[in-house]
Amino acid sequence: MTRNTRTLAALAGVVVVMVGASFAAVPFYNWFCRVTGYGGETGVASQGSDRVLEDTIKVRFDASRERGMPWEFKPEATEVELKIGETGLAFYEAYNPTDRVVAGTASYNVTPYSAGAYFIKIDCFCFELQVLQPGERVRMPVTYYVDPGIVDDREAKYAHTITLSYTFYETELPEADVSAYETNQETQVN
Numbered sequence: 001m002t003r004n005t006r007t008l009a010a011l012a013g014v015v016v017v018m019v020g021a022s023f024a025a026v027p028f029y030n031w032f033c034r035v036t037g038y039g040g041e042t043g044v045a046s047q048g049s050d051r052v053l054e055d056t057i058k059v060r061f062d063a064s065r066e067r068g069m070p071w072e073f074k075p076e077a078t079e080v081e082l083k084i085g086e087t088g089l090a091f092y093e094a095y096n097p098t099d100r101v102v103a104g105t106a107s108y109n110v111t112p113y114s115a116g117a118y119f120i121k122i123d124c125f126c127f128e129l130q131v132l133q134p135g136e137r138v139r140m141p142v143t144y145y146v147d148p149g150i151v152d153d154r155e156a157k158y159a160h161t162i163t164l165s166y167t168f169y170e171t172e173l174p175e176a177d178v179s180a181y182e183t184n185q186e187t188q189v190n
Contacts, residue, residue: 043120043147051148052085059146061090062165069170070098071132076139085148091139092125092166096132103131103173106166115159118150129171 001009059082061075072095082088096102106126110116121127125140132138142164150156 043117045120045122045145048087048122049085049120049145049148052083053148053151055084055151056081057084057146057150057159058161059088059090059144060161060163061092062163063092064165064167066167066169069104069168070102071096071104071168073166073168082146084146084150087122087143087145090142090144090164092142093137093139094130094132094168095137096134099134101131101133101173103129103171104168105129105171106168108164108166111163111165112156112159114153114155115146115150115162118147118153118156119162119164120145120147126166129174130168131173 058079060079061077063073063075065071065073072093074093076091076093080088080090094104108124108126110119122143122145124142124144126142130138130140144164146162150159
């Protein structure tokens with residue numbers, strides 16, 4: 001093997017590793033954020049905390065929409081105070097003022113970022129695609145708690161207010177929902 005051939009093979013190997021690393025970066029980053037709460041990523045649990053402290057914390061709720069998303073979207077309450085470890089229930093309202101079916105997906109984050117790993121969702125509308133019929137208004141629940149471990153975290157223990165923010169994005173409507181809506185429209189006309 002000549003020196004040029006070895007150099008070319010080494011460079012090709014570097015390119016293959018770099019391309020592989022670029023594809024692995026997004027799933028790795030998502031995993032890292034879920035585990036550490038970095039970037040405001042929340043935790044998920046199947047039930048509430050088994051420990052409730054006397055200390056309280058404020059939770060603020062924020063709502064926004066991607067440019068072009070036709071829905072109206074807002075929290076029913078903008079702020080609550082609850083005990084750390086206590087299960088909370090908040091509602092967001094979405095309204096589709098258009099004359100067409102619109103599907104949406106919500107992304108979310110928590111600030112301050114240091115509190116993200118301690119904000120635990122038990123159930124959330126953001127876990128599933130939301131589909132609203134023309135003129136439909138819905139209440140969407142979020143069940144959550146703030147993990148008592150927050151009081152022992154070197155940085156997060158100084159968070160006295162946590163803000164949960166959602167942004168709704170219009171999503172391509174699943175074919176089954178389009179067909180069901182079209183069938184419903186034909187039935188109403190006849």
